[in-house]
Amino acid sequence: MTYEEFLLMLALKKRERIKAGSITEIKIAEKSVTLEKISESTITEIRSITQKTIVEEKTDNYSVLKSDFGKLLIMSNANTKTFFLPSVYEDDIGSYVKFARIDSGDVIIKAADTDMIDDSLPGGSIHNDLPDELNAEIILCVRAVGKWILEAPKGVGWRTT
DSSP: OOHHHHHHHHHHHHOOOOOTTOEEEEEEETTEEEEEEOOHHHHHHHHHHHOOOOEEEESSOEEOOGGGTTOEEEEOOSSOEEEEOOOOOGGGTTOEEEEEEOSSSOEEEEOOTTOEETTOOTTOEEEEOOTTOTTEEEEEEEEETTEEEEEEEESSOOEEO
16 A cells, blocks of 8 residues: 555544645554654645535635635625635644636635734734736635645735735
């Protein structure tokens, strides 16, 4: 069994969120034991293998639910519309949501309470209103309690407030 097959088996059998740094394999050799730990890049790889992205199109303001984690949420509207993020806690670390803007309206993604998005203010937001970026995409990932970080933006118009 390869290391990747082992990680996939572990993810499917346990049905638990795998976090960076968790022990995933024990190797026993002559007079030594090695503990292997999972890296962020391996977590991303496992996600791509084990999870087919669910795509949902929205046309009005939308409150993101924790059940939306792992989905691609598309905003299709010519007017300004807002995605409202949920508050995030320790159990949410490693979760992510993808967002896409496919129409000319400004897309705002607003953090809950005192949560932050990248370098935003507490309760701040990130948005894209550039008229010629109609297929802008962004991934927001929970990296700490109350902290979303920006990953893999497509488009240069994403700005925090």
